[in-house]
Amino acid sequence: MPSFWSAFANPHQFFKLTHRLAPACYALGGALILFGLMQGLFMVPSDGAQGGDVMRIMFLHVPSAWLAMASYLGLAIASFIWFIWRHELADSAAKAIAPLGAVWTALCLITGSIWGKPTWGTWWQWDDARMMSVLFLFFLFLGYMALRAAMETRQKAARAGAILAMVGAINVPLIKFSVDLFTSLHQGPSVITADGPKMASVYLVPLIASAIGHTLLFAGLVMTRMRTDIRERRASQILVRQETPHGL
Amino acid sequence: MDFDFDKNAAFIWAAYAIGFVMILGAALHTLISARAAKAKLERLEKL
Numbered sequence: 001m002p003s004f005w006s007a008f009a010n011p012h013q014f015f016k017l018t019h020r021l022a023p024a025c026y027a028l029g030g031a032l033i034l035f036g037l038m039q040g041l042f043m044v045p046s047d048g049a050q051g052g053d054v055m056r057i058m059f060l061h062v063p064s065a066w067l068a069m070a071s072y073l074g075l076a077i078a079s080f081i082w083f084i085w086r087h088e089l090a091d092s093a094a095k096a097i098a099p100l101g102a103v104w105t106a107l108c109l110i111t112g113s114i115w116g117k118p119t120w121g122t123w124w125q126w127d128d129a130r131m132m133s134v135l136f137l138f139f140l141f142l143g144y145m146a147l148r149a150a151m152e153t154r155q156k157a158a159r160a161g162a163i164l165a166m167v168g169a170i171n172v173p174l175i176k177f178s179v180d181l182f183t184s185l186h187q188g189p190s191v192i193t194a195d196g197p198k199m200a201s202v203y204l205v206p207l208i209a210s211a212i213g214h215t216l217l218f219a220g221l222v223m224t225r226m227r228t229d230i231r232e233r234r235a236s237q238i239l240v241r242q243e244t245p246h247g248l
Numbered sequence: 249m250d251f252d253f254d255k256n257a258a259f260i261w262a263a264y265a266i267g268f269v270m271i272l273g274a275a276l277h278t279l280i281s282a283r284a285a286k287a288k289l290e291r292l293e294k295l
Contacts, residue, residue: 037264041260041264046253046254051256052254052255052256053253053254053256053257053260054254054256054259054260056253056260057259057260057263057264060263060264060267061263064267099274100274100278103271103273103274106270107266107267107270107271110263110266110270111263111266111267114259114262114263114266115259115263117259118256118259217271217275221274221275221278224278224279224282225278225281225282227282227285228278228281228282228285228286231282231285231286231288231289232285232288232289234289235285235288235289235292238289238292238293238295239292242295
């Protein structure tokens with residue numbers, strides 16, 4: 001009996017597994033996002049120390065920030081797996097993650113900017129370490145997609161993209177520790193700290209629910225994009241076979 | 249439920265509206281591409 005993990009190695013088994021897993025991720029992810037949204041927007045008390053009601057943007061901004069970093073790490077890990085073992089599903093995963101990672105990183109930047117204006121009096125600060133490192137992350141996602149698109153063959157695209165993705169992974173810990181190491185308007189960590197979360201549970205519960213919801217939705221979309229990639233490659237193979245004269 | 253936000257209500261609604269559009273756009277693009285790829289492969293496999 002094939003193991004659960006072997007489904008991520010075999011395209012046929014991957015298809016069978018994700019046929020049900022992707023919709024389940026959409027359903028559960030959507031429900032958790034909705035829960036986080038309702039709680040964050042309408043139920044939790046506003047926090048005067050955090051600027052009043054504007055802190056409610058946190059329930060969208062923070063999950064998108066976490067997912068921006070996590071998705072890039074996912075891209076880097078998938079690229080590493082492809083680079084070492086030349087596993088095609090790993091390349092499909094990397095190709096699927098990049099555009100979605102770019103979307104969530106852009107969402108982090110935009111919501112952060114909107115939150116920043118009433119809080120700090122500015123939409124953007126070019127010498128802010130946190131803002132610039134996340135902007136760089138966004139450019140890394142775009143650069144990865146552009147680099148792949150510029151290559152003549154899939155193999156070359158996978159190889160070039162994998163190298164960029166792995167090298168760019170250094171940016172993720174830079175983002176995480178930027179507020180501690182460099183000048184930043186951004187507040188320090190309040191959830192993942194050495195002494196545990198500093199946030200009250202009334203805010204922490206919807207925040208974590210929202211983050212899990214976004215992650216599940218993201219995972220479902222990645223699986224769907226991988227299925228699309230596998231189908232497109234199969235279609236290409238059929239077309240090549242049709243165009244190749246018999247005996248050649 | 250408290251629907252009454254303070255003076256920064258416009259910022260809150262703008263952030264969530266943009267978030268909704270972006271996530272919905274990503275999801276729709278993914279699902280439409282998936283459907284098109286599936287239809288194309290089924291057509292080719294029938295030939």
